[in-house]
Amino acid sequence: MGTPVRLSVSQLADLAECPCDRCYWTSYHLPVPLPSPFPRLLGDLDRETKRAVVRHVRRYGRLPDWHPAVGDVRSVVPAERLRPSVMRVLDRRTGVLLRGSPDMVFQLADGSYHIVDYKATRAPAAGQPTVARYRVQLNAYAFLAEHAGLRPVSGLSLVFLEAGRLLRAREGGFAALRLDARSRRVGLHPDRWVVPLLQRASRVLRRPEPPAAHPDCTACAELASWARKLLRACR
Numbered sequence: 001m002g003t004p005v006r007l008s009v010s011q012l013a014d015l016a017e018c019p020c021d022r023c024y025w026t027s028y029h030l031p032v033p034l035p036s037p038f039p040r041l042l043g044d045l046d047r048e049t050k051r052a053v054v055r056h057v058r059r060y061g062r063l064p065d066w067h068p069a070v071g072d073v074r075s076v077v078p079a080e081r082l083r084p085s086v087m088r089v090l091d092r093r094t095g096v097l098l099r100g101s102p103d104m105v106f107q108l109a110d111g112s113y114h115i116v117d118y119k120a121t122r123a124p125a126a127g128q129p130t131v132a133r134y135r136v137q138l139n140a141y142a143f144l145a146e147h148a149g150l151r152p153v154s155g156l157s158l159v160f161l162e163a164g165r166l167l168r169a170r171e172g173g174f175a176a177l178r179l180d181a182r183s184r185r186v187g188l189h190p191d192r193w194v195v196p197l198l199q200r201a202s203r204v205l206r207r208p209e210p211p212a213a214h215p216d217c218t219a220c221a222e223l224a225s226w227a228r229k230l231l232r233a234c235r
Contacts, residue, residue: 004090005205009100009140015197016136020214021204026223028205045120049161050104057106068183070116070157072109077150081105087144093195094202102141105150112154115141123160123182134158135186136193143190156186 011028018024056064057076063069080086088099104116117138124130138156145153161179204211213220 002095004095004097005202006097006099007201008084009098009137009144012098012140012194012197012201013133013136015201016132016193017130020217020220021200021211022213023217023219024201025204025207025210029210045161046103046118049118053104066181068157068159068181070106070114070183071155073106073114074109075107077105077107077113081148081150087141087148089144089147091195091198094198095206096198096202098140098144098198100137100141100144102138102145105145108154110154112152113145113150114155114157115145115153116157116159117141118159118161120161122162123158123184136197138186139188139190139193142188143194146190153188156188158184158186160184 014027015024053064053067054076056062057073061074063073082101082105084099084101087101088097090097102115103118106114106116108114115138117134119134124134138158142153142156145151160182162182163179
């Protein structure tokens with residue numbers, strides 16, 4: 001199979017939203033170095049949420065009251081076991097090296113594992129493209145977890161942290177934003193959602209030249225127009 005195709009879970013999830021093989025090939029082989037649009041506040045929120053959950057479970061042996069139920073939680077898998085250097089699998093069938101790090105993995109009373117991904121946004125409506133992306137992400141984490149010895153995985157959940165009322169403190173000169181946590185279970189089907197995407201990614205990304213564009217791909221049409229303008233400007 002030669003040199004492995006290296007993909008993060010996010011890159012694999014991109015394929016679930018991208019019908020155009022040419023766009024996917026280009027984004028992988030010719031990445032454009034753009035500044036990250038991810039606000040630092042969201043990163044801080046993600047980090048503090050996970051810290052608060054871990055502290056509460058370790059101290060009380062259960063989830064905090066605000067957290068949606070995911071089963072009879074007994075412990076949290078240490079972050080050291082969830083690093084991409086540990087959570088990585090070389091799929092021999094496709095030659096794709098997949099790696100990633102889930103937000104949280106809980107061990108339940110029956111010995112199985114439940115994977116949670118936190119999203120600081122409102123829950124999307126069914127049928128939106130992001131739903132497919134989230135489904136692939138969680139199933140890819142389950143795929144990695146089972147290979148990393150965290151098995152069996154018995155459940156997957158998305159926990160959406162939706163902004164609520166702004167609470168003003170009477171003293172101290174600060175305000176607190178109330179977050180409402182809502183969960184959505186995701187079907188556990190790695191063979192259905194992950195394996196076909198690994199096969200497609202291998203087929204597309206191993207091509208020496210970009211494949212044909214999807215006939216309805218507006219991004220490819222815009223890129224071609226931009227390239228023609230650039231060539232005229234350089235003459």
